[in-house]
Amino acid sequence: MEKEKENLSQKLYAKNFTKYGFDMNVFVSLVSALMVLGFIIFTITMPDKSAKIFSDINDVLNKKFNWLYVLTINLSFLFLLLTGLSKFGKIRLGGFKAKPEYSNFSWYAMLFSAGIGIGIFFYGVAEPIYHINIPLGISTGSPFDKFKVMYMHWGAHAWAIYALVAMGLGYFAYNKKLPFSFRSLFYPLIQDKIFGIMGDVIDTIAVLAVLFGLATSLGLGAQQINSGLNYVFGIPITSTVQIILIVGITFIATLSVVSGIAKGIKFLSQANTIISGLLLLAILLIGPTVYVLSTYLSSLGLYMKEFFDVGYFVATAPDDIAWQGSWTVFYWAWWISWTPFVGTFIARISKGRTIREVAVGTIIIPTVIITFAMTILGATGIFVNDLNNGVIAQAIDNNIATAMFEMFKYVTGSVIVQKTLSIIAIIAIALFFITSSDSGSLVVDNLTSGGKEDSPKTQRVFWAIMEGLIALAVLLLGGEAALKTIQSAVIINALPFSILLIIMMYSLKKELRVSYKKYEYNTMIKFKENMKKIGDNAKYKH
Numbered sequence: 053m054e055k056e057k058e059n060l061s062q063k064l065y066a067k068n069f070t071k072y073g074f075d076m077n078v079f080v081s082l083v084s085a086l087m088v089l090g091f092i093i094f095t096i097t098m099p100d101k102s103a104k105i106f107s108d109i110n111d112v113l114n115k116k117f118n119w120l121y122v123l124t125i126n127l128s129f130l131f132l133l134l135t136g137l138s139k140f141g142k143i144r145l146g147g148f149k150a151k152p153e154y155s156n157f158s159w160y161a162m163l164f165s166a167g168i169g170i171g172i173f174f175y176g177v178a179e180p181i182y183h184i185n186i187p188l189g190i191s192t193g194s195p196f197d198k199f200k201v202m203y204m205h206w207g208a209h210a211w212a213i214y215a216l217v218a219m220g221l222g223y224f225a226y227n228k229k230l231p232f233s234f235r236s237l238f239y240p241l242i243q244d245k246i247f248g249i250m251g252d253v254i255d256t257i258a259v260l261a262v263l264f265g266l267a268t269s270l271g272l273g274a275q276q277i278n279s280g281l282n283y284v285f286g287i288p289i290t291s292t293v294q295i296i297l298i299v300g301i302t303f304i305a306t307l308s309v310v311s312g313i314a315k316g317i318k319f320l321s322q323a324n325t326i327i328s329g330l331l332l333l334a335i336l337l338i339g340p341t342v343y344v345l346s347t348y349l350s351s352l353g354l355y356m357k358e359f360f361d362v363g364y365f366v367a368t369a370p371d372d373i374a375w376q377g378s379w380t381v382f383y384w385a386w387w388i389s390w391t392p393f394v395g396t397f398i399a400r401i402s403k404g405r406t407i408r409e410v411a412v413g414t415i416i417i418p419t420v421i422i423t424f425a426m427t428i429l430g431a432t433g434i435f436v437n438d439l440n441n442g443v444i445a446q447a448i449d450n451n452i453a454t455a456m457f458e459m460f461k462y463v464t465g466s467v468i469v470q471k472t473l474s475i476i477a478i479i480a481i482a483l484f485f486i487t488s489s490d491s492g493s494l495v496v497d498n499l500t501s502g503g504k505e506d507s508p509k510t511q512r513v514f515w516a517i518m519e520g521l522i523a524l525a526v527l528l529l530g531g532e533a534a535l536k537t538i539q540s541a542v543i544i545n546a547l548p549f550s551i552l553l554i555i556m557m558y559s560l561k562k563e564l565r566v567s568y569k570k571y572e573y574n575t576m577i578k579f580k581e582n583m584k585k586i587g588d589n590a591k592y593k594h
Contacts, residue, residue, distance in 0.1 A: 075501050075504060075507045075508050075511060076500050076501055076511065077252065077255070077500055077501060077502040079249070079252040079256070080252050080255045080256050080259060080499065080500050080502070081500045083252075083256050084256050084259040084260055084263070084500065085518075087256075087260060088260065088263055088264075088522060091264075091541070092522065092525050095537050096525065099537070102537050103537045103540075106537050106540035106541055106544065107540060109540070109544055110377075110540050110543060110544065111377075113381075113385075113543075113544065113547060114373065114376075114377035114381050115373060115377075117547060118366055118367065118373065118376060118377065118381050119366045120547070120550050120551075121381050121384040121385055121388065121546065121550060122363075122364060122365070122366050122380075122381075122384065123550075123554075124213070124384070124388060124550040124553055124554060125209045125212065125213060125363070125384050125387070125388075126209070126360075126363055126364060127554060127557065128209075128212040128213045128216045128553065128557070129208060129209055129212035129363075129415070131216065131557045131561075132212050132215055132216055132219070132411040132412075132415060133411070133412070133415070135219075135407060135411055135560075135561070135564070136407060136408045136410075136411030136412040137408070137412065140407055140561075140564045140565075141406060141407050141408030141411065141412070142406060142407075142408065143223070143227070143406065143407050143564065144404065144405070144406050144407075145219075145222040145223060145226045145227065145399075145402055145403055145404065145405055145406070145407070145410070146222075146226040146227065146403040146404050147226070147227060150226070150403060150404040151404045152402075152403070152404035152405050153401070153403055153404055154318065154401055157322070157325075158318050158321070158322060159401055159402070159405075160325075160417065160418070161318070161321040161322045161324065161325040162318060162321040162397075162401050162487075162491070163398055163401070163414065163418065164321070164324075164325060164418065164421070164422075171206070172328070172422065172425050172426055172429070172484075173276065173429070173456055173477060173480065173481050173484070174273075174276055174452070174453065174481075175426075175452075176425070176426040176428075176429030176430055176433075176456070177429045177430060177432075177433035177444065177448075177455040177456045177459055178433070178444075178448045178452050178455045179198075179202050179205075179426070179430060180198040180199055180202055180430035180431070180433065180434055181198075181430075181433065181434060181437060181444060181445050181448060182379075182448075183197070183198035183199075183201045183202060183379075184198055186198070186201055186375065187365070187367060187369070187371075187372040187375055187376070188372075189365050189367070189372065190358075190361070190362050190365045192354070192358070194354060196347065196350045196351040196354050197354070198430075199347060199348075199351035199354075199355070199427060199430065199431070200351055200354045200355045200358065200362060201362065201379075201380075202423075202426060202430060203351065203352070203355040203419075203423045203426075204355065204359075204362050204363060204380070205379065205380065205383045206383075206422050206423065206426060207355070207419040207422065207423050208359075208415050208416075208419045209363060209384075209387075210383070210387045211414055211415045211418050211419060212415055213387045213388055213391055213395075213553070214387070214390075214391060214394045214395050214398060214414065215395075215398070215410055215411055215414035215415060216391070216395070216553065216556070216557070217237070217391040217392070217394075217395025217396065217398075217399070217553075217556075218394075218395045218396075218398035218399040218402060218410055218414065219399075219407055219410045219411055219560070220237050220395075220556055220560045221234070221236060221237055221395060221396055221399040222398075222399035222402050222403065222410065223407070223560065223563070223564070224236040224237060224239060224563075225399065226403050228563070230246070231246075231502055231504070232396075232399075232400070232498055232504070233251075233255055233498060233499055233502060234254055234255055234258040234392050234396065234499060235250075235251035235252075235254045235255050237552075237556050237559075238251075238254060238552070238556070238559070239559075240559035240560075240562060240563055241555065241559055255499045255500075255502075257392075257545070257548070258392035258396075258499055259392075259496055259499045259500060260545070261389050261390070261392050261393070261542060261545050261549075262390075262392055262393040262492055262495055262496050262499070263496065263518070263519060263522060264522075264541055264542045264545075265386075265389060265390050265393060265492075265542050266393070266488065266489060266492040266519050266522075266523075267519065267522040267523045270298055270301075270302075270485070270489065270519065270520070270522075270523035273301075273481060273482075273484070273485040273488075274294040274295075274297045274298050274301075274485075274523070275289075275294060275453045276453040276481055277297050277478055277481055277482055277485070278290075278293050278294050278297060278453075279451065279453040279454045279457060280457050280474055280477060280478040280481070281293070281478065282454075283454065283457040283458075283460075283474055284457075284471055284474045284475055284478070289451075295524055298520055298523050298524055299520065299524070301482060301485050301486055301489065301520075302489065302516060302517065302519065302520030302523075304486050305485075305486045305489035305490040305493065305516055305520075306490075306493075306512075306513055306516040306517065308320055308486060308487075308490040309489075309490040309491075309493045309494055309497075309512045309513075309516050310509050310512055310513060320483060320486055320487050320490070321487050323483060324480065324483035324484060324487055327476065327479055327480050327483065328425075328480045328483075328484075330476070331473065331476045331477055331480055332425050332428050332429075334473060334476075335428055335429065335432060335463065335473065336428050338463055338464050338469065338473075339428075339432040339435070339463045340431070340432060340435045343431060343435050344427060344428055344431040344432060344435075347427055347431040348423070348424055348427040348431070351423075351427065352423065355423075365380075382543065384546070385542075385543040385544075385546035385547075386542065386543060386546070388546040388549050388550055388553065389542045389543060389545045389546040389549060390542075391549065391553070392495070392499070392549075393491075393492055393495050396495045396498060396499070397491045397492075397494065397495050398410070398414065400494070400495075400498075407564075429456065429459075432459060432463065433455065433456075433459050436459050436462040436463065439462070440462055443458065443462065444458060444459055447459075456477060457474050457477070460473045460474055460477075489516065489519060489520075490516065492519060493512055493515045493516040493519060494512065496515045496518075496519075497511055497512050497515050500515070
């Protein structure tokens with residue numbers, strides 16, 4: 053059966069365009085490129101009209117389908133937890149004898165860099181201040197409610213949706229010998245049709261989600277780096293500066309993706325983790341340390357106590373619907389739409405790990421680290437804001453990208469320390485920027501080649517440059533309005549993905565039952581081999 057699948061995979065690859073240093077699935081690559089080009093032209097030539105169309109669609113989805121996003125996220129979390137802790141958790145991605153390709157530190161470093169990106173620094177200071185007034189349905193009146201809500205948005209729920217796709221794709225690619233592509237997730241549903249036009253359509257949708265999602269992140273990252281450079285060096289906040297930043301970072305990301313996961317991406321992710329960790333530690337020690345630690349412990353306890361109450365909350369009142377649409381539904385849709393990117397990348401680096409490691413490890417440790425990191429920024433921001441007549445809230449209203457740099461002014465009286473923190477923050481944001489771009493390019497490369505893991509370097513360069521060009525076109529010609537329109541498109545894309553993910557959980561569970569029988573058989577064989585060795589050794593000694 054597996055040999056037959058490998059033959060079908062080879063037939064799929066045989067249809068690829070293999071000239072001029074490329075190895076691309078023609079349908080996926082061409083249709084994706086044309087749709088991206090058409091969308092950009094529509095967005096930049098009619099920014100007001102396109103913004104209104106996508107905004108109206110978002111409003112409808114928020115009012116009619118907010119329950120679906122909430123259901124998908126929570127089902128993903130429960131499915132992962134139950135699967136990871138069950139007997140299926142012993143199944144190893146890559147087979148019974150497979151070993152992890154990367155150390156735990158490297159694995160988590162790459163996982164953080166791809167999964168969260170610049171979000172920690174972009175929203176960390178601002179989000180708790182935004183959450184001062186939350187719906188009564190999730191409010192306890194506690195001053196830690198705002199952090200509880202932020203933990204929900206960035207914690208276990210977010211990582212569960214990524215881990216679900218990573219676990220499923222890793223299993224189907226490594227254990228079932230299917231193409232390393234999003235289409236393989238649906239093999240239990242459509243069987244060999246994944247090798248035809250239906251599989252091509254699935255991969256095309258995934259490619260569009262990755263490209264648009266990365267273009268949005270590139271735009272946001274360029275804005276925040278520009279804000280930091282303005283604060284430290286007085287460099288003006290202009291589109292020209294942001295274009296230069298995108299070009300420079302795309303160039304570095306291209307070099308990284310050409311060198312592959314084991315070298316460039318791993319190295320930059322490790323450097324990113326270390327630099328970000330040192331920056332956050334410095335803020336913790338220089339800033340209101342006791343206040344931050346007290347806030348974290350109290351907020352974490354409240355978050356755990358109300359985990360399901362807050363997680364399953366679906367707004368019904370008009371004001372609450374508006375709030376949930378701007379925050380929770382926005383985040384849920386954003387994470388869901390990014391699953392083809394982050395989930396695929398996590399699967400790529402998880403060969404040799406058990407389902408339990410992917411399911412449980414990807415949720416618990418990232419949640420603890422991310423919530424603590426954002427508490428360092430958020431609690432420090434609130435402390436500074438309360439002592440200085442709302443100075444951080446004012447900075448957020450003027451330009452959210454400047455909030456963290458504005459906070460540095462009040463954390464310490466030393467100008468040298470302020471500038472140093474800002475420079476380190478700029479470097480950390482740039483590294484997040486680069487690692488998101490290079491890992492995203494690798495995923496698009498996989499998807500457009502039909503699931504090949506060893507596609508030509510020329511192709512990786514092509515997609516890395518394409519991502520930079522998309523961000524440049526949007527920023528240069530459409531500005532912030534076009535950026536928001538693309539962001540809306542990514543969120544809209546989450547609706548069909550939600551349905552597919554729910555179906556995928558059923559399919560994966562069905563497949564795991566079969567695989568577990570093989571696991572039990574291999575365990576029995578290994579046990580007999582070990583017993584035979586013990587017996588042989590005993591005979592030899594005598």
